[in-house]
Amino acid sequence: MKTFRVVILAAVLGLLALASAQSQLEIFSWWAGDEGPALQALLDRYNELHPDVNVINATVTGGSGVNARAVLKTRMLGGDPPDSFQVHAGQELIGTWVVADRMENLEDLYKEQGWLEKYPAGLLKLLSNDDGIWSVPVNIHRSNVMWYKPAKIEELGVVVPNSWDEFLAICPDLKAAGVTPLVVGENWTQQHLWESVALGVLGADDWANLWNGSLAFNSDKAQNVWDVFGQVMACTNDDASGLSWQQATDRVISGEAAFNIMGDWAAGYMTTTLELEPGSGFAWAASPGTDGIFLMLSDSFGLPKGVANREAAIDWLKLLGSAEGQDIFNPLKGSIAPHLDSDLSKYNAYLQSAAADWNSNVVAGSLIHGAAAKEAFQSQFGTILEIYLSSGSAQAAANAANAIAQQVGLGQ
């Protein structure tokens, strides 16, 4: 018996020694649940390439990273950065972590891998500031998509609106027919709707001007967005704050609602979870007034300064940035690959159409998914929305937005 115990002890000690001899790689993300398999596939591929590295998959659940970002901040402030973490490409990274001098410049990696020619220029611009390139994008999602069920729209006898004026014109008819013209869910999906409305009303140039500071939030043009948004919200369901985005999508599929505006992860939900055929079971159009504009968001991974396993983390970024890695990840995640060598035959009908738009459209950055504005502005946008919804005053909302923009130094 005694010898048996000693053998066990020796074995355990041996394993421990082996584990500590192996190098580690900790990947921090919010991809749990539905998105877990896509990340796992990528991690599996990494382990095939680097069998000696022990990969730790650290995820914190919560859509759009709302909880993960809080955990990440306490870890970074506490001096325990993960080897590589997920972050929305754009200002969420640059306005929070790069300005705080916490990230390594990846420009040399881009040059070494030849990525400067393999990624669209608009995307590279979003990932960079004057001093360097700061993260490696792994996917592209589109924010300004309007979803509907073709059979229901035919039954209602309406045309899919091309502008918000057209939408507001058919809104009373849809209400009279007993359907919700546009279904929204909890607070962030209303912010999501706002950015589609704003893009539709302002157009791509003025949308960009809002974020670089040359169009003020309290200007007549920007204030008009809130007026239109108010009219659109009058066409939505009144139990919004109790619905998740999936439940809102369900209402379109069940025919209770005519339209829904949501990012294209909704396509993944409808094809994978609801098992609907893209094109017949559900259909899509650019949200009203945004045809030819691709309001994009992208998940990316960066390299914090002072990480424990720098070499392993750089190998991870190389895999992420390659066409091979992205074609493993994206068909499962329901997004398209930013890499220009991506093999489109691996993607479904919706994603192929999104990829075609990505290559031909004007690219704009999403506000609430971290691309367009600093986190300090983005996270207070819910308060601005609340000021509008509780006061009903476009002027109050415009003034609040302007005050916050000045406070955080937007566009500087």
Added chain:
Amino acid sequence: MIKKDRLTAILMLMPSVILLAIFVYGFIGQTVYTSLTNWGMDPSQALAINPKIKFVGFAMYKELFTGFIDIRFRQDLVNTFFFTIFFIAGCLVLGLGLAFLLDQNLKAEGLYRTIFLLPMSLSFIVTGTIWRWLLQPKGGINMLPSLIGLEPMQSRWLTTREQIWQFNWQDIPQFTGWLIVLVLLWISFSAFRNKNKSRALVAFISLLAIAAWSAFIAPKILILPYPETHGFNIAFVGIIMAAIWQMSGYTMALYLAGLRGIPQALREAASVDGANEWQIYRHVVLPLLKPISLSAMIILGHISLKIFDLIFAMTGADNSTTDVPALLMYLTTFRANQFSKGAAIAVILLIMVAFVIIPYLWTSLRSEVER
């Protein structure tokens, strides 16, 4: 020998005193200091390794109470106020009622006691999740009437944006003034009843002075440059229901212990004097339960001021119609990276809880010494 005892006592207490000093009072001090700086108001310094932080005094507090974009914080204070009142009242009434029922020598008293106490064993996260399902517009409670063939209810519960009892934030100085007047009125009245004439007179005179201030001067103080209405958000009704469901069993247990502590002889004496059942409760039992009510109010009060998890589970952190300062503190600190403003909210919360706790500790410590 006594000296040696004392030395041992000090040595034994030292570790916990040191740990408390660092991890409780030290960090409270750090939070107070942070709230007086501008840490995080400049995004480029918020998360830097060695952030440049400037001391700005009470600027964050001033902004919270009068700043244009901090309207949400003020509504949160109002929310907490109404939530606390209804939550405490509901728990006390329901808890007392249940305790009285159980005090009637029921057959299976132990069983009922366990049933009523059970909700307390759940965490607020579990309670919140269950009640979120129950209060869905098309499920749970709204479907109850359909069980007996009636139309299902259409109540919006947690998703309504309706607001009642609206008032203007600019009127706050006035309200405060009148509140003090009411307190003084009570003080002078009770002093008068106790034949303490000079005290009654002083209280009455200061009452008149503050009443005059509230009526003539306070309305001219404008703490905001424009009117701003706040009120009671109807969406809180569902949250109050869930909170009462969870904590009323606990209040019942407190009351039941109190009831059991009342000597039978007192009740018998009252009934010999010809008091009926109701009169015994009204004039003998209820006055003896006063200290229990006070403890219950303190315990429930600090729970309701700090409430976070229940609302997080029921409506999420972003739903501002059901927001409270604790949630806003989380959002301000960890999403917007405005550490100093978050710390200021935390300090305000601490002061509010201290208002509830300190008088209680003071009186209970004093009575212990007397004993």
